[in-house]
Amino acid sequence: MCLAIPSKVLSIDENNIAEVDTLGVKRQVSLDLIQEEVKPGDYVLIHVGYAMGKIDEKEALESIEIYKQLAEAAMQDDFAIEPERLVSEDGPLLYKPEEESK
């Protein structure tokens, strides 16, 4: 029920309905609940016919980069690594609400 699916926006019509692609499946979703500006090429989370949030590409890529490092460590059986982002208190993963209000 709370599953929201990452999808790519293909086009947006005059009624604020977007056509999105979910790994090859095309469907129509409403953008009425989206607070950010959304354009074709953006990624959104969709849930029961609506886009409920935009995916922050920079954040997604940062996570993917970390996981790439983790995967490389696994290939070398080198589990001594401590990726900075996972351990640093000031690392970007940690929640710093005051940063957002700036």
Added chain:
Amino acid sequence: MENLTLKDLYFKFRDPKAMKTLTELIKKEASKLKEPMRVMEICGGHTHTIMKYGIKQLLPENIAFIHGPGCPVCVMPKERIDHAIELAKQPDVILATLGDMIRVPGSKSSLAKVRAEGADVRPLHSTLDVLKIAKENPNKKVVFFAIGFETTTPMTAALMDRAFKEGVRNIYYHINHVLVPPPMRAIMESGDAKINAFIGPSHVSVIIGAKAYEFLTREYNTPVVVAGFEPVDVMESIYMLIKQKNEGRCEVENQYKRATTWEGNVVAQTLIEKYMDVRDTFRWRGLGDIPKSALKLKDAYSEFDAEKVWADILPNEPIDDHKMCICGDILKGLKTPKDCKVFGTACTPSNPLGSCMVSDEGACNAYYRYDR
């Protein structure tokens, strides 16, 4: 950095090699824990991920998952399911509801059974379809039986907004939207489940923001990491929780930063406030009455409130679960499906006795599929 592709958003967060390293990092960090961690994943979607990807088996013995009540179908008391069934049986009514709800047993029947007997029950994939059904059937009363946590509530509000803007007035709303933070508080207040860390929900948090869990750190000294839905997300979040414990911190952290912010989706929050109020109290299956834990339509929209329009035919007496069913204790985090005598025998996904077996997000359903 390379460009992001849609596939990356799925498969890079399921990378088995990254999982392997995280498993090792968790083992190392967990060996320093002073006391065992009892982590509640509040959301049924996380329960599903944990079971499907075998995460429970990857973790050291001093980290246990306690499955939370975050499955909207599972927590719906039988008397409210009976409401849906009674409404569906009315000759001038089309009852529309999302997916799982159709199969949930009420006290005597289910929506699937009354549909087979001739009632007009429409399972939905999109909340917006309600609008289409209402326009195509102007002489019928379309009752939208609305269930779901904060993830799904904004879509009901958006549907109302659009229906009113387009002048569609034959939609009635039966609101069963429940809130996530109040049961978390109830579970901590009772203390029976001995939870000392939380994995915060993914998509509920997209709407309400990570700020909604601050009370757990402040009032109950219990850390929370808001986690994404994929297995690597869950593993990383576990690691973050252990780190907090070992470093003596107690914070709300956000692992799911690609989709969740501190404030949440304000457009959605505003729309919900426009149409709905918090109920004084709501009865949860298993957890009992929890104050201010669910929503209802604002009084200004009473003429569209199915609970008021059909008040004289809707039963309100609490109905107990089947006496062999332990869904209640499972939802409270006191028992697991394997403690249940009828699990996998008298109670299966195709013939469920209790709601935790019906929904994909129910703990019993996840155990039945992945850990039998």
